[in-house]
Amino acid sequence: MNKKLLIIGFVWPEPQSSAAGSRMMQIIEIFKSKNYQITFATACTKSDNAFDLKQIEVQTKTLLLNDSSFDTFIKKLNPDVVLFDRFMIEEQFGWRVAEQCPNALRILDTEDLHCLRRGRQQALKDHAVFDTSYLYNDTAKREIASIFRCDLSIIISEVEIKILKEQFHVSHDLLIYLPFLLNSITLKSQRDLPNFKNRKHFITVGNFLHQPNIDGLLHLKQNIWPLIRKKLPKAEMHIYGAYVTEQAKQLQNKAEGFLIKGFVEDINSLMQKYKVCLVPLRYGAGLKGKIIDAMLNGVPCITTSIGAEGMYGDLEPNGFVEDQTKDFADKAVELYTNKFFWNGKQKLGVTIINVRFDKQLYTNDFLLKVENTQKNLNYIRLHNFTGSMLMHHTIQSTKYMSRWIEEKNKK
Incomplete structure (x- = not known):
């Protein structure tokens, strides 16, 4: 029985x-x-x-x-x-x-x-x-x-x-x-991921009812994005997540390229269109699903030590870990514009998924x-x-x- x-x-x-x-x-x-x-x-x-x-x-x-x-x-x-x-x-x-x-x-x-x-x-x-x-x-x-x-x-x-x-x-x-x-990422899946040339813009993802996400979003809008936008005036910041609040909607500014996109059913096909994922969390705990989604879909990340906690073990991150605002923005620009760095970090994300999160383990x-x-x-x-x-x-x-x-x- x-x-x-x-x-x-x-x-x-x-x-x-x-x-x-x-x-x-x-x-x-x-x-x-x-x-x-x-x-x-x-x-x-x-x-x-x-x-x-x-x-x-x-x-x-x-x-x-x-x-x-x-x-x-x-x-x-x-x-x-x-x-x-x-x-x-x-x-x-x-x-x-x-x-x-x-x-x-x-x-x-x-x-x-x-x-x-x-x-x-x-x-x-x-x-x-x-x-x-x-x-x-x-x-x-x-x-x-x-x-x-x-x-x-x-x-x-x-x-x-x-x-x-x-x-x-x-x-x-x-x-x-x-x-x-997770299921391990196969070589075929890796080859099928869109390359550096076929991606654009920045993305971040997170449920809008989760307070660490809201704090991170405010930090991104007020402190980080202006520094990135100054160096990359044509780049846009797209924010996705369920349960968009009025507070979040008010952060949208098309002139600054800061766009609240809201809920999306298929995060995987969506993420593969983007070049870099930003995860500027200032507090939190556990593992970050948004970084997992980014690695699964070949999107290198810039995050903080809070975002990185428990994610990478002894492996190199699929991007950069920076807690200082200026350093965070500078690394985001570097990753967005440097094809060599970007390709290497994308491959590291695949390694992290297969070594640390394969469900068979x-x-x-x-x-x-x-x-x-x-x-x-x-x-x-x-x-x-x-x-x-x-x-x-x-x-x-x-x-x-x-x-x-x-x-x-x-x-």
Whole structure:
């Protein structure tokens, strides 16, 4: 009999809108490869951009928050594995899963370390250098507690694995590194990519509801683009992404060649028209889907140390990494105008995808870790006393708060 996986989502997967959506589809694909019966459940309203999971034979369920109907649902489903999409979902439903299905393996998909992103954002606001004092914030207290309560946590970045081990003393047994999972780029695909001569303009991509993207966009418009435009007066900056806000629309300036393009369904064919991708992130965490898309489509990048974090390992980047505004702009101009540099950086992007993100490198190890954790679940939980203690107190506090809200909503 096939095993059952329940995924409790923060939102419905939108692979065309965000890297998180693509990431969720990759995780679903892994479990489908082992013939898991998969149910995706969420309390979020489905948008027009949501992927139709029924196309890939994934069952769906709409949940109610703070409602005991979930207890009935999960007890009847009786999943072998429950995956929480971000720590906020584990906070909401983790204790219910533990009570109704105590033998189910509980996995947390962090997406990225929210506490790291939040700490960097605060440091930027304070005009200060980020250090560990910014890392130990209130979000960290919630997120790290969630990691300890779960049997296994999926971490997308090697840098974040290191932070969890060294700064928060999370055991290696509770963590697994799982970056973006991609098909390798074949020689034929490389040859089919448009060359330097057949590309023009700059591109950047990002969901407009994601605050690091908005901050980066403002930085690009106000500080970086004027320097580039001065040297390349015919070049244009094209900005793509889902959920364009009014704030973003107001940044458009045709006279300056700064154009807000909005949502696009096929990012791959679009990106192959552009010469250089700019990713001027000043804070954030995790891996950057926009850089992945650029490498897949042969577009060299200029990014910051935040954008580059966890992407390249010991390999050379598919462009340049610059944190200073003038250096960022200068390298963008150099890459845009120098065919020799451009060709070399494009090839480096292919190497990075094939060496660091080929899904064949990680899928079997991930499934083996899940299987071994399931087999040794009692032992792992017995030796994760911190997690057991946190689950005990969560059930005592969150449980009764949720029950109170449920009763209040009946009135």
